[in-house]
Amino acid sequence: MIDVVVISDIFSAAFSVLYVAVILTTIFIVILENRNPVKTMAWILVLFFLPIVGLVFYFFFGRSTRKEHLITRKGYARISKRPMEAYYAQQSLSGKIEIHPVVHFFTRVSRALTFGGNDVQVYTNGYAMLQALMHAISQAKHHIHLQFYIFENDPVGRLLRDLLIDKAREGVKVRLLYDDVGCWKVNSLFYDNMRCEGIEVHSFLKVRFPRFTSKINYRNHRKIVVVDGRVGFIGGMNIALRYLRGFSWGTWRDTHVKVEGRTVYGLQTAFLIDWFAMDRTLLTSADYFPPLKEYGSSVAQVVTSDPVGEWHDIMQGLVKAVCSARHYFYVQTPYLLLSDEVLAAFQTAALAGVDVRIMLPRKADTFITHKGSLSYLDDLMKAGVKVYLYKKGFLHSKLWVSDDTFASVGSTNLDFRSFEHNFEANIFFYDMATVVRLKEIFLADQRYALLLSRKLWNQRSFKNKVTESIVRLLAPLL
Numbered sequence: 001m002i003d004v005v006v007i008s009d010i011f012s013a014a015f016s017v018l019y020v021a022v023i024l025t026t027i028f029i030v031i032l033e034n035r036n037p038v039k040t041m042a043w044i045l046v047l048f049f050l051p052i053v054g055l056v057f058y059f060f061f062g063r064s065t066r067k068e069h070l071i072t073r074k075g076y077a078r079i080s081k082r083p084m085e086a087y088y089a090q091q092s093l094s095g096k097i098e099i100h101p102v103v104h105f106f107t108r109v110s111r112a113l114t115f116g117g118n119d120v121q122v123y124t125n126g127y128a129m130l131q132a133l134m135h136a137i138s139q140a141k142h143h144i145h146l147q148f149y150i151f152e153n154d155p156v157g158r159l160l161r162d163l164l165i166d167k168a169r170e171g172v173k174v175r176l177l178y179d180d181v182g183c184w185k186v187n188s189l190f191y192d193n194m195r196c197e198g199i200e201v202h203s204f205l206k207v208r209f210p211r212f213t214s215k216i217n218y219r220n221h222r223k224i225v226v227v228d229g230r231v232g233f234i235g236g237m238n239i240a241l242r243y244l245r246g247f248s249w250g251t252w253r254d255t256h257v258k259v260e261g262r263t264v265y266g267l268q269t270a271f272l273i274d275w276f277a278m279d280r281t282l283l284t285s286a287d288y289f290p291p292l293k294e295y296g297s298s299v300a301q302v303v304t305s306d307p308v309g310e311w312h313d314i315m316q317g318l319v320k321a322v323c324s325a326r327h328y329f330y331v332q333t334p335y336l337l338l339s340d341e342v343l344a345a346f347q348t349a350a351l352a353g354v355d356v357r358i359m360l361p362r363k364a365d366t367f368i369t370h371k372g373s374l375s376y377l378d379d380l381m382k383a384g385v386k387v388y389l390y391k392k393g394f395l396h397s398k399l400w401v402s403d404d405t406f407a408s409v410g411s412t413n414l415d416f417r418s419f420e421h422n423f424e425a426n427i428f429f430y431d432m433a434t435v436v437r438l439k440e441i442f443l444a445d446q447r448y449a450l451l452l453s454r455k456l457w458n459q460r461s462f463k464n465k466v467t468e469s470i471v472r473l474l475a476p477l478l
Contacts, residue, residue, distance in 0.1 A: 075282055079272050080111070082289035083265035087113040090262065099299065099430045100406045101324045102317055106303050106428070110313045114301040117294030118261030120434050122409075124397075124441060126244035129237050129256045130156065134163055136231045136258070142287055143173040145226040145271045149182040149219070149411070150238035153190040157239050161190070165197045174199040177274055179220045180206045182238075202278040204423075218307045220274065221411045221422040223256075224267050229290045232259045232267035234302070234427050235409050236398045243396075249363060250393025255332070255409050255441070257427060260295040266302025270425055299431040305412070306423045314412050314426055315419035318400065319345045325402045328355040330442045332399040336360050336373035337415035343376065347383035355386070359442070359449055361396075362389035368471055369415070374464075375472035381454045388449035398426075401442055407435040 106112040123129035137144055137160075144167060151157055168174045176194065178186075180203040191201045204220040225233040235256025237243050246252035259267070272283050305313040322329055322345040329349060336358065338346075350356040358380065364370035377387050401407040410426025412418045429435055 115262035118298040119296030147177040152240035222425040232264040255397040263300040332397040333414040350384035359388040372471040375468035392448040
């Protein structure tokens with residue numbers, strides 16, 4: 001009996017030593033990764049105070065796997081050859097290419113091409129966007145390329161699926177990319193039905209053991225559709241019923257755009273690169289980049305960012321845009337978990353007298369993320385940033401607009417995940433007509449929003465303040 005007790009004690013002591021060693025080793029590894037100090041401290045706190053949970057979360061979500069680009073330079077050059085030729089041949093940007101400092105930044109850092117002569121339609125609700133999307137798809141003659149973070153097996157998803165099947169039966173080439181984590185709850189039979197009809201379907205970075213941990217943290221959050229290389233869609237809306245109906249407590253407010261013109265080349269390039277990464281097929285035919293006339297006067301640039309690149313392109317572009325603002329900078333975002341760089345940019349602009357306004361939902365779809373978002377509001381208001389809480393429903397719009405010369409719509413949220421971990425895509429506009437149109441959408445939403453004051457905000461309960469502060473410690477990990 002004594003031997004059993006002794007052995008048990010020895011086993012317990014050995015386990016404790018091993019356990020502590022694993023925790024300390026993991027903390028040491030986190031430190032050696034030389035990440036942002038804020039993120040490093042967040043992981044250390046989690047590992048120290050919640051060791052078991054911390055180890056599991058770090059194993060699945062924390063390890064950095066930024067090793068290689070999705071496509072080689074040679075492959076990228078082949079895909080972008082025709083868009084590049086069209087870029088240098090265009091005449092509509094004469095004297096306009098330096099219209100905003102961000103244009104040059106994205107051209108250098110992201111190799112993003114700016115095109116004039118586009119027609120842009122803006123949609124602020126799911127019904128209008130879905131109707132326009134299905135109309136464009138119904139007219140397809142050659143190919144349909146779709147990429148969504150979420151493509152649900154619900155009435156909306158099945159409606160679009162059936163239309164895609166009809167087009168595939170007509171001989172139109174249909175390709176679909178969906179995110180594996182975003183569509184975890186969707187039965188694979190839903191996509192198999194499309195495959196059986198000749199539609200090429202791939203999940204992005206499929207999550208499977210034992211490689212589970214190298215992929216779950218990096219998700220494709222882009223929402224891109226290209227029809228025949230002539231019509232493109234990009235924005236914040238996925239394919240799911242809630243994007244039309246909203247929630248029981250309010251409507252779903254979002255922003256999406258349809259583009260006709262050479263800027264569609266940028267959307268096509270983004271899709272074809274992601275397609276190559278999953279299918280290993282390099283699609284470079286001229287059919288995917290047909291000659292396009294000028295459809296309108298909008299000047300636009302498609303920019304992507306990803307976790308495998310050297311820079312955080314869209315985040316750094318946002319900082320550049322905020323610092324370049326002279327009169328106003330308006331932002332709509334569902335989540336507000338700010339990096340130090342973005343927070344400082346907003347504060348600096350407001351302190352310099354720029355009218356900075358940030359609108360986020362009063363009630364959100366995720367409790368923890370929303371609490372973390374609220375923790376930044378006092379820091380912003382203290383510098384003079386005006387904060388609006390949208391009351392009509394859930395604000396999922398990702399809209400930035402400034403000085404009647406710059407605006408952006410896309411998939412990028414103002415949080416660490418969008419800036420550092422997700423594959424994102426935004427379209428940037430530099431002509432006054434489109435920018436003012438988007439500015440008016442922001443101002444119209446203000447009618448349904450509460451303008452916060454620091455005095456009112458500081459009257460919230462002590463419990464809320466504590467909860468927000470605790471969640472903020474984990475903001476880099478959310």
